[in-house]
Structures are given as C-alpha cells and as structure tokens.
Amino acid sequence: MPNSDWTTIVGLEIHAELLTESKMFSACPVVDSVTAPPNTAVDPVSMGLPGTLPVINKRALEMAMMVGLALNCEIPPINQFARKSYFYPDLPKGYQISQYDRPLCVNGYVDIDLSDGTTQRIRIRRAHLEEDTGKSMHTMDGSLIDLNRAGVPLLEIVTEPDIHSAEAAEAYARKLRTILQYLGVNDGDMSKGIMRIEPNISVRHKDDTDYRTRTEVKNLNSIRSLYRSIEYETTRQIKAWENGEGVRQATMGWDEAKQRTVVQRYKESAEEYRYFPEPDLPIVEVSREWVAEIRAGLPELPDAKRDRFMNDLGLSRYDASVLVADQSIAHYFDAALAEGANAKSLANWLIGQLFGLLNSNNIEREAIDSIKITPQQFAGLVKLVDGGTINKATGVTVLGEMFETGDDAQQIVDAKGLAQISDTGAVDAAIAQMIAENSAWVDEYLSGKDKLFGPMMGKVMGILKGQGNPGVVKELLAKALEAKRK
Ligand code: MN
Secondary structure (H helix, E strand, O other): OOOOOOEEEEEEEEEOOOOOEEOOOOOOOOOOOOOOOOOOOOOOOOOOOOOOOOOOOHHHHHHHHHHHHOOOOEEOOOOOOOEEEOOOOOOOOEEEEEEEEOOOEEEEEEEEEEEOOEEEEEEEEEEEEEEEEEEEEEOOOEEEEEEOOOOEEEEEEOOOOOEHHHHHHHHHHHHHHHHHHHOOOOOOOHOOEEEEEEEEEEEEOOOOOOOOOEEOOOEEEOOOHHHHHHHHHHHHHHHHOOOOOOOOOEEEEEOOOOOOOOOOEEOOOOOOOOOOEEEOOOOEEEEEEHHHHHHOOOOOOOOHHHHHHHHOOOOOHHHHHHHHHHHHHHHHHHHHHHOOOHHHHHHHHHHHHHHHHHHHOOOOOOHHOOOOHHHHHHHHHHHHHOOOOOHHHHHHHHHHHHHHHHHHHHHHHHHOOOOOOOHHHHHHHHHHHHHOOOHHHHHHOOOOHHHHHHHHHHHHHHHHOOOHHHHHHHHHHHHHHHHHOO
C-alpha cells in the first residue's frame, strides 16, 4: 500500500472443476481438456441439443460437499439448480445450469497464516455447483469451439470481501487449492484452467462509510498473476480516486506480457441473467445422515498437517503453514527431511533462499519438482552449512549454482575450493595480516572503541576471501586483540 489512508478490499471467486468421471448432467466422460483432441468427449446433453434432459451427477454433489465441509460451511437441507441465461458461443444451450438462491454450501470460513505471524479468518459466503462451458479458440481462419469441457462439474466458491492485501489473497488461494488437492477433487493445475480465480477489487479510504466501486479481474490462471493484478489494480484505483478521475465498474483481464489490467467491458448496471429455477431438475434434498457420512470420510487436511509439523518438528506456525500450502512443496520438504537434514534449517533455506530463487526466475512454487535441484541435493547443501563445511554466505552462492547446473553441493564446493577455513593457523595468519595493516583501528579499539570489532572481523573475512568460519574467526580475533592489551 503506497498510502496508509487506503485499505485494499478484495473478495475472491474461485471456479474449480471437480475430478468426476462423467459430466455434471450426463454420463458423458470427462477428459483432460488440454490434451484430448477437440470434441471427442461430447454427447447430446453437453452439446445442448433440443429435447435432451439433464440428470444430476451424485459424485459431483458429494465432492462439492466434501469441499464445503472442509471449508467449514453449512450444508442446507435443500439446494436447487437454476438457469443463468446469457449468450456466448461456447454455451450452446444459451444458459448455464448453476445455483442461485439455494446454493449447496453456505457460511463457511478458512483461516490463513500471514508472514507477520498473524492469522486471519476469511469468510466463505457460498459454494455452489454448476457446469463448465466449452472453449472458444480464435484462429486466423475463424473461431473454433471445443465442447469437451462443456458440462464438466464446476464448483464456484465465493468469499466475503475480507481480504485486505495481495499477500492475503495469495495465502487464501494457495490454501483453498491445497484443500482441493488434499481432498482429491481437483489437482490444482491452474495452467490447465481447471481452477480459475477472479478477484473483485476496490479500495477504501479511512473516512469511508461504504464500499467504493469495484472492478473484477476475470479468469486468472496463476497465483502470481492474482498477486500482481491486485497490487496493480489497488495502486491504479488509489491514484484514480486521488486525482479525481474515479473508478468505473468494469470487468478486466490481466495482460501477462505488460503486467497490467486491461478493461474488457464496462458494466453499466448489474447483468441480467434472468435466473429462474431449473424446471428439468428436482430440488436436491440432503439428509443429515448423508452429510455425516461425507464428513466422516474426509482425509487429513492442511491445517492438521501444519499442526503436526509444528508439534513434531518444532517449526513455527508460519513456516509450517507455508510448507503445507502446496502438496508439491510438502512432498519436497518431506523428501529432503528424509535425508536427515535438520527440519528448521531445511524450512529456513527452503522458504528463504529457494523460494527467492524460484521467484526471481518466475517459477511458481508449486512447480518446485520441475527444478534441477532434487530434494536430496537440497538436503545435502543444508547439511554442508549446518556441519560447518561452508558458511551461510557461501551456501547461498552454492545454491544459486546448483539451481543453474543441477550439480551436487559437495561437487561445487570441491571444484571451487569453497570449503570454509576453520584451520586456526590460516585464520591466525589472516588476523596477523589485518592487525599489521590496520594498527590505527587496533589502537582505537584497545582504548575503548568496541564497535570497531565488526569492521576488523570483516577485514579478516576479506583476507580469507569470505570463506572463514565466522565462529572461529570471531573467537581467534577476540583472543588476539586481548593479547594486545597486556
Ligand atoms: Mn460461476
């Protein structure tokens, strides 16, 4: 936030496909919509042909309830499907079967952990079931439609506007995705469009009593673009309010190349979807026994795994929550831990240094298993630092090199002669050289200027080309200076 008079207000809508075998309203199989040849998983229902009738997929209802319960939602005794009418080429019926005033799940929450050590509760307004649309592809020869995705069960999860920073939005999205992964209902691969995020973004001035106009960024397909679009959009809105221009309600897209939001269309008024109850489907009654059965079958969720990392490994709440926040990260950490490296050191190096490298190379954290450094190699580096073979600064350099080459830490240390100098003879020689070259500092230090110790230590490390063992250097330097007093 560039200006403390303003607060970010974000509500998130997340659309997640459910990994059922068949579509939401027919027995048509669900296929990978990126790799499968176009229009090979279609049937009269997903094509929206006249005279077809939908049938509710029970497994989709169950998966959606699993998500609702994992998000601490209530499952009302009755839910109902509704028609949401709008015209778009990838929606052959001219309406989407969704849920409107009687959603499957309501009033839930997710607790997120922030980097300042605080925990925040994000309320879930609702989660409802609907069907996905097909996909349009625009080519030089015209537009094409692929209906493989049409009718795939889709869960829309909507928060209250409780999110007040890009960081919190990221934490929520990561947590939600992890919950879906842990439940096995969605594998979380955002690049395939099976989970899509839409933030509603506005800003609030400290004197405001009501919400200001918000903009909506559609169909984000990475957590990085979620973070950046919120940063960009809040900065833009604050500037627009402050210079008197104001903000117009708009639907926007995120331009990945230019790293900015672009207006797709302005909304003059609320869209008219002409919702009405779907006449071809019955009202769904959900017995309390059914809810209890689903609840009893829930697997271990990220919060429980986080608590286990805290209690068994002594990790901080924040570190543990970051490590369980993506299944691939948790797996990477577990595999490195199995090599016998210290859990806290591993967590520090992973969250501090390795995530930094991923970020500066524009790699998503969840793609950690695609990098050249294996968990075993990563553990090897941490053990070299913990064991005193190299110091931390050298460790950072070695990690950068491992990232580029995929070589083992030990290999790099040997090849470049980076092992830390703990040999007291070499350290003493360097100290003697420093004292000879900086006699004025030594005199001032001895007459009481204690803070010169740090710079003198720096000189010694410089003579040792940064490879001195800081503990050994510190101890021997103190000893050598004390000897001068006598
Ligand atoms: Mn929707």
